[in-house]
Amino acid sequence: MTRTKIIKLVDGEKGDIIKITALLLDGVMRRRLLDLGFVNGAFVEVAQKSPLGDPIAFRVSRTTIALRKEESGKIEGELIINGE
Amino acid sequence: MGNEYYRIALVGNPNTGKSTLFNALTGLRQHTGNWAGKTVSLAQGSVDFKNKTFQLIDLPGTYSLFSNSKDEEVARNYIAFEKPDVTLVVLDATSLERNFNLALQVMEMTTNVIICINLIDIAEKQGIEIHEKRLMNLMGVPVLKISARNKLGFPMLLDTIDRIVNGDIKCQSFQLKYPEEIEKKILKIEQQIHEIIGDTVSARWVALRILDGDESLINEITKQFKLRGDY
Secondary structure, three states, rough: OOOOOOEEEEOOOOOOOEEEEEEEEOOOHHHHHHHHHHOOOOOOEEEEEEEEEEEEEEEOEEEEEEEOHHHHEEEEEEEOOOOO | OEEEEEEEEEOOOOOOOHHHHHHHOOOOOOOOOOOOOOOOOOOEEEEEEOEEEEEEEEEEOOOOOOOOOOOHHEEEEEHHOOOOEEEEEEEEHHHHHHHHHHEEEHHHHHHOEEEEEEOOOHHOOOOOOOOOOOOOHHOOEEEEEEEEOOEEEEHHHHHHHHHHHHHOOOOOEEEEEOOOHHHHHHHHHHHHHHHHOOOOOOOOHHHHHOOOOOHHHHHHHHHHHHHHOOO
């Protein structure tokens, strides 16, 4: 049995690939993230972490987008590939 | 005799080659650059086709039209209130999923839409195959594959614009179906909205925006009606 591991995007390490399962935010920011491609089922790669860990750059729908931890801490997904 | 004159708006995600298409069609040297949010004010240029003049308006590149930023507001207001004769939605062939999000938003606002799938040369190199006829059947509007950089697909594009403004092609007004709860709420307020704003803007679209709590749109509608003096 494979166990699926749900993590928050903010906890991803460089190279991890995460399949989004939930956006735990509302309103304008939720809409914004959906527009950028952070939708349920989307595969997101952790592209780069800044030295202090915030913001983090993600590769989503062929574009690199950096998120603050305020947002990346509210996006959950299944860890598909562990980059380490 | 003067040419008939039509306004054609270009809308699309950042970096989809909108400005490249605009320049290629109009021959204008509008600056194009490879960074997001570059198109700040509206560039205009024209192209003559048969006995018509198409005035092209290059709207700012946006991922959405829900006014999270000035750029999105400019693009949204133009499509909603200036009512171009045709809106070209320029999509990146290599990233259609996210790009279609914007196309669907535009189609909720206006009927005369052409979907231009750009960067088709790059997509083909990547082995991406696009069935534009199937997309056309699904969407109910013309879907064309183009390469703005290589000027591929232009005659077809101009001809399609021509046929839409002539009324030879009828775009179907596209409606995304929402969950029943939302559809019920739309039904409840759509009629009232229509009584207030008339046919200037799609009442269904305004209903959806109001349900979403979009205050900036309500303010904009009030402003527009004051400007026009019919409110």
